[in-house]
Amino acid sequence: MPDQITKTTTTSWFSRVGSAFAGILVGLALIVGCVIGLAWNEGNAVKTARGLTEGAGLVVEATATPIQPANDQKLVHVTGEIAVTAPLEDTEFGVSGTGVKLVRNVEMYQWTEESKSETRTKLGGSEETVTTYTYSKAWSSSAVDSSAFAEPAGHENPEMTIEAATIYAEDATLGAFGLDEDVLSQVGGEQPLSLNGDNEEAIQSAAGQGRTLSVVQNRIYIGEDPSVPQIGDTRVSYGLTPAAETSIVARQNGDGFLPYRTRNGSEILLVADGDVPAGDMFQSAQDANNMIAWLIRIVGMVLLMVGFGLILAPLGVLADVLPLAGTIVRMGTGLIGFVLGLVVGTATIALAWLAFRPITTIIILAVGGAIAFAVYRFGRGRDKKAQAAGAATA
Secondary structure (H helix, E strand, C coil): CCEEEEEEEEECHHHHHHHHHHHHHHHHHHHHHHHHHHHHHHHHHHHHHHHHHHHHHHCEECCCCCCCHHHCCCEEEEEEEEECCCCEEECCCCEEECCCEEEEEEEEEEEEEEEEEEEEECCCCCEEEEEEEEEEEEEECCCCCHHHCCCCCCCCCCCCCCCCEEEECCCCEECCEECCHHHHCCCCCCEECCCCHHHHHHHHHHHCCCCCEEEECCEEEECCCCCCCCCCCEEEEEEEECCCEEEEEEEEECCEEECEECCCCCEECEEEECCCCHHHHHHHHHHHHHHHHHHHHHHHHHHHHHHHHHHHHHHHHHHCCCHHHHHHHHHHHHHHHHHHHHHHHHHHHHHHHHHHCHHHHHHHHHHHHHHHHHHHHHHHHHHHHHHHHHHHHC
């Protein structure tokens, strides 16, 4: 059962005012950073899109075997079966498998902390916050720093001594081409690696006799009893990516592949599972570029609103002398922050488009202007007809 503690803190009105005014500097820094980030995002999205478009027009089809010297340093599209000979081995636990990469996943049983706060503004502007901290035990793939807990006593986590790792094949080939980590890291199709009691002796031998371990449900369990985990117990599982048919778009460099640099400095190294045409690979890369650009736009807009909210926050704190007044003021400043963030973000993106995509921007403005003018003329025409009909009736 999770345990809980509750802490109540009171912040005076003067302290809140001081913190709110200090937050103005944070808000300004956030706004400046977001404006720069949004502008950079538009430029980077355009740069990447143009690089991919250039690459799509330059790519040549090449065979995996034999290597064609005439294509050296060119952007090529190659499809074939990846081959590996030597098995991959994690010497930490003596686990092995044949494929292009072997991934070790590690989880440790740890204390975790969750908090929930309720804040009440009192007459005079002071603020009382009641925070409930809930502690529970859970498996986590990353180390949880228990020293930062509100109540570290009784919730101490040990150091996470075993780390996740990825082991790549050193002899992977596609036809006559050798493949390095830049390519292999993008190969998909990872599957769970089966572990059972037959592996336990070899695993124990590799891990050393100082560890108590067992193999349970395809995992190496380091601890006394898998059915009753204790803080610090660790479990290790593996994923193996088998050698399979793969498509690559990259710069042919001797008997290997390197990223292809376009005229604007973009780098192209695309990998897809299966026999995928070059055009489809470039389209997938364009789609991913658009999705990333939109995600950054949305995050940038939200952070701009947060920044303006921090700048306007002192108004709400000053009004909190009367709690109801503070609530009303914060509703107003929240709306203003939302509008300002939306306006500044949209303006930044529009100016960046004008700088990086002037022709597209002019076309959009021209089409929008033409539609607005047509709607205006249509409205004027209806008004004139209505006036004429009214005069005829009179």
